[in-house]
Amino acid sequence: MKDEKIVEVDNALSLxxxxxxxVSQTFKALxxxxxxxxxxxxxxxxxxVNEIAENLQLRQSTVSHQLRFLKNLxxxxxxxxxxxxxxxxxxxxxxxxxxxxIEHAKHQ
Amino acid sequence: MKDEKIVEVDNALSLxxxxxxxVSQTFKALxxxxxxxxxxxxxxxxxxVNEIAENLQLRQSTVSHQLRFLKNLxxxxxxxxxxxxxxxxxxxxxxxxxxxxIEHAKHQ
DNA sequence: TGTATATATTAACATATGCTCATATAATAA
DNA sequence: TTATTATATGAGCATATGTTAATATATACA
Numbered sequence: 001m002k003d004e005k006i007v008e009v010d011n012a013l014s015l016x017x018x019x020x021x022x023v024s025q026t027f028k029a030l031x032x033x034x035x036x037x038x039x040x041x042x043x044x045x046x047x048x049v050n051e052i053a054e055n056l057q058l059r060q061s062t063v064s065h066q067l068r069f070l071k072n073l074x075x076x077x078x079x080x081x082x083x084x085x086x087x088x089x090x091x092x093x094x095x096x097x098x099x100x101x102i103e104h105a106k107h108q
Numbered sequence: 109m110k111d112e113k114i115v116e117v118d119n120a121l122s123l124x125x126x127x128x129x130x131v132s133q134t135f136k137a138l139x140x141x142x143x144x145x146x147x148x149x150x151x152x153x154x155x156x157v158n159e160i161a162e163n164l165q166l167r168q169s170t171v172s173h174q175l176r177f178l179k180n181l182x183x184x185x186x187x188x189x190x191x192x193x194x195x196x197x198x199x200x201x202x203x204x205x206x207x208x209x210i211e212h213a214k215h216q
Numbered sequence: 217t218g219t220a221t222a223t224a225t226t227a228a229c230a231t232a233t234g235c236t237c238a239t240a241t242a243a244t245a246a
Numbered sequence: 247t248t249a250t251t252a253t254a255t256g257a258g259c260a261t262a263t264g265t266t267a268a269t270a271t272a273t274a275c276a
Binding site: 026102 | 141216
């Protein structure tokens with residue numbers, strides 16, 4: 001009798017642990033109103049930490065903490081200019097999800 | 109001097125309180141691995157509460173709680189057959205977001 | 217009526233999350 | 247070097263979240 005081969009199932013929509021983690025992590029980034037507001041602002045253009053705080057009426061540390069979160073997930077990046085850090089989009093797919101969902105929510 | 113008119117700004121991507129709430133709520137539904145697994149299962153076909161629990165190795169009450177959550181957001185619906193409730197998809201847009209994200213995550 | 221089965225609900229608990237204040241760090245300029 | 251400005255970090259706190267066991271409810275059937 002021949003050896004059975006273990007076949008790796010990999011449908012387009014199968015859901016291994018790693019994918020499950022990444023998908024839910026990504027959505028978690030978009031599940032908090034403060035982060036959504038920050039990301040929404042960055043749809044326009046890059047902003048410094050203080051500019052984001054002023055624009056959205058948030059504390060500097062709140063913004064900084066959330067930017068760290070978003071940076072860890074590689075959803076945003078920054079460039080430095082002196083002491084100022086300008087944050088901007090770094091994940092086309094996620095920003096598209098956000099745009100898509102905002103537009104959809106408004107046409108409900 | 110003429111009266112100033114208050115102009116409602118309503119770009120496709122402006123973000124009023126209501127939209128902000130709905131968008132982040134929707135993503136919150138997709139931010140928990142257990143809920144993602146349940147929704148992912150429902151991509152196939154309808155399942156009863158117990159079937160979901162068996163399939164995903166979860167407690168009946170865990171599944172029931174999460175289904176209530178998803179039902180409140182109108183992401184799933186059910187039909188009754190005797191004492192059995194069959195849950196199924198009830199939001200094409202959100203299920204599309206999920207499919208899209210799973211596929212994207214796998215090609216990272 | 218009583219029993220069995222499927223699901224929902226409640227309360228308790230542990231953990232996660234988000235915000236804040238205070239302070240640290242980093243870069244620049246005087 | 248010291249002072250200034252921008253940002254990051256750590257700790258504490260209140261609240262939110264997810265799971266669980268136990269129990270309640272609802273339907274069907276004998």
